[in-house]
Amino acid sequence: MTQHWQLAILGAGVMGETVLSGLLRAGWDAGKITVTDRRPERQLELQQKYGVVVLDNAEAAAAADTVILVVKPQDMNDLLTEIAGAIRPETLVVSLAAGVDTAAMESQLPSGTPVVRVMPNTPAQVDEGMAAISPGSHAQAEHLDRVSDILSATGRVITLPERYQDAVTAISGTGPAYLFFVVEAMIEAGVHLGLPRDTSTELVVQTMLGSAKLLRETGEHPTVLRERVTSPGGTTAAAVRQLEEHRVRAAFMVAMEAARDRSRALAEAARLDRERRQAASEADR
Ligand SMILES: NC(=O)C1=CN([C@@H]2O[C@H](COP(=O)(O)OP(=O)(O)OC[C@H]3O[C@@H](n4cnc5c(N)ncnc54)[C@H](OP(=O)(O)O)[C@@H]3O)[C@@H](O)[C@H]2O)C=CC1
Numbered sequence: 048m049t050q051h052w053q054l055a056i057l058g059a060g061v062m063g064e065t066v067l068s069g070l071l072r073a074g075w076d077a078g079k080i081t082v083t084d085r086r087p088e089r090q091l092e093l094q095q096k097y098g099v100v101v102l103d104n105a106e107a108a109a110a111a112d113t114v115i116l117v118v119k120p121q122d123m124n125d126l127l128t129e130i131a132g133a134i135r136p137e138t139l140v141v142s143l144a145a146g147v148d149t150a151a152m153e154s155q156l157p158s159g160t161p162v163v164r165v166m167p168n169t170p171a172q173v174d175e176g177m178a179a180i181s182p183g184s185h186a187q188a189e190h191l192d193r194v195s196d197i198l199s200a201t202g203r204v205i206t207l208p209e210r211y212q213d214a215v216t217a218i219s220g221t222g223p224a225y226l227f228f229v230v231e232a233m234i235e236a237g238v239h240l241g242l243p244r245d246t247s248t249e250l251v252v253q254t255m256l257g258s259a260k261l262l263r264e265t266g267e268h269p270t271v272l273r274e275r276v277t278s279p280g281g282t283t284a285a286a287v288r289q290l291e292e293h294r295v296r297a298a299f300m301v302a303m304e305a306a307r308d309r310s311r312a313l314a315e316a317a318r319l320d321r322e323r324r325q326a327a328s329e330a331d332r
Pocket residue numbers: 057058059060061062063083084085086089104117118119120122125126143144145166167168169220221
């Protein structure tokens with residue numbers, strides 16, 4: 048893959064490393080990717096493991112055409128303040144943070160900076176990621192193409208209006224955790240039914256993988272696939288009745304609403320933090 052631009056990944060924790068390792072697996076040039084992180088031991092680890100150059104945030108942003116921000120939402124205001132002076136008119140800024148909207152980022156960057164907001168997920172670690180991307184007010188098709196190139200190295204990419212991003216965060220961004228939770232519960236249930244833990248784990252993981260593949264490859268509605276497993280008066284009907292009685296479907300609904308609301312609350316907290324800083328800096332003058 049020909050990589051025409053210099054990339055900086057600012058904040059190489061779980062998700063930053065997921066993007067970095069995915070790009071390198073896909074054949075991107077390590078010499079054209081710089082990374083940053085807060086802790087010196089983490090910086091050394093990244094340098095040794097991936098052979099990438101580690102810089103500070105402002106240096107990395109100044110040298111890059113595309114700057115990918117992968118810090119926690121709560122750390123975003125500090126990071127934007129740190130790099131704003133290093134952003135050139137042609138620099139594309141990409142954020143992977145939950146809840147942080149493009150208007151908020153644009154307000155902290157030089158006027159006219161193209162910004163793209165992304166919600167990725169960790170299955171990108173095995174090239175089965177799902178990412179939704181949304182343009183800010185100055186992002187053009189070429190910027191979306193560039194972000195799509197980066198994320199399609201590790202999975203699927205869709206472009207959506209930004210108003211959907213809180214819901215996307217609740218579904219595909221957070222979703223792997225719900226599925227791991229279900230897997231944990233099923234493994235534990237298998238152990239309670241008397242299976243050895245490793246046997247229960249193998250049965251559950253392969254069932255999860257096979258079911259996902261069946262959904263994707265047949266394109267059938269999940270209700271149809273579930274009905275095919277449900278013999279009249281059989282074991283599945285007995286189990287699903289219990290899931291309904293324990294309101295598992297309703298629990299998913301409220302859990303995902305809570306994730307969506309938390310995404311919105313993170314944006315609101317960041318907004319209040321910016322206003323507090325603004326007021327403090329005006330009081331200092
Ligand atoms: N994990 C996931 O499944 C997903 C995460 N995201 C988003 O990705 C972002 C990162 O999440 P995640 O990777 O899980 O979090 P991590 O805490 O694992 O990674 C964030 C990293 O950024 C570092 N950091 C913080 N501030 C700075 C700074 N100013 N300069 C350089 N590095 C800094 C942190 O250092 P330190 O450890 O010292 O704090 C940490 O190593 C979040 O905004 C999250 O919403 C989106 C989708 C999925």
